[in-house]
Amino acid sequence: MRKEQILILILIGIIYSCETNLNQNSAEYIPKEKWNNLNDLNGEWIELERDKEGYFLYDPCDGQTPEIIIDNKSILLKHQIDEPTKFEISEYNVTNDSILIKSQNENLKAEFIFKLIKQKKNLILFKWNFPKYKNQGKRVITRLKLAKKLRVVKNPCDIEKVPEQEFLPVEFN
Secondary structure, eight states: OOHHHHHHHHHHHHHHHHHHHHHTTTTSSSOOSHHHHHHOOOEEEEEEETTTEEEEEEEEEOOOOOOEEEEESSSEEEOSOOOOOOEEEEEEOOOOOOOEEEEESSSOEEEEEEEEEETTTEEEEEEEEEEEGTEEEEEEEEEHHTTSSEEEEEOOSSSSSSOOOOOOOOOOO
């Protein structure tokens, strides 16, 4: 009887260890069916572009590919050229396929929606709304670590600045 109890404890420990490792590897984690909580968003995200072949990582001539860094308290938007903008999270609401975040900084209030794109694995629809400027938009994003597995399109500007390339619009609502 004692050996059986030890074996059960060892199995429980192994299962718990595997679950903990899965949850800690959030750099690659995107839920398939539904968001569990705000922690699902924590980490680094990067903007993707789309052409006739699908989604890819775009390396612009000027600046960097826009990124989003999220923790439980804030959202940092790293723009292509401008300085990063940080927002403190004031409230959020988690539904099955979306997380709505209301946030602000000293100058601006913002709303962000992160929606699972169930038909496209590892893609998230990121929507923003800056009511003060009546600025709304949407982009497709993925985890930074997952984006490294995607095709990269570079817009080289070795000698002089060249116009940025244009791509297909976001196909999701």
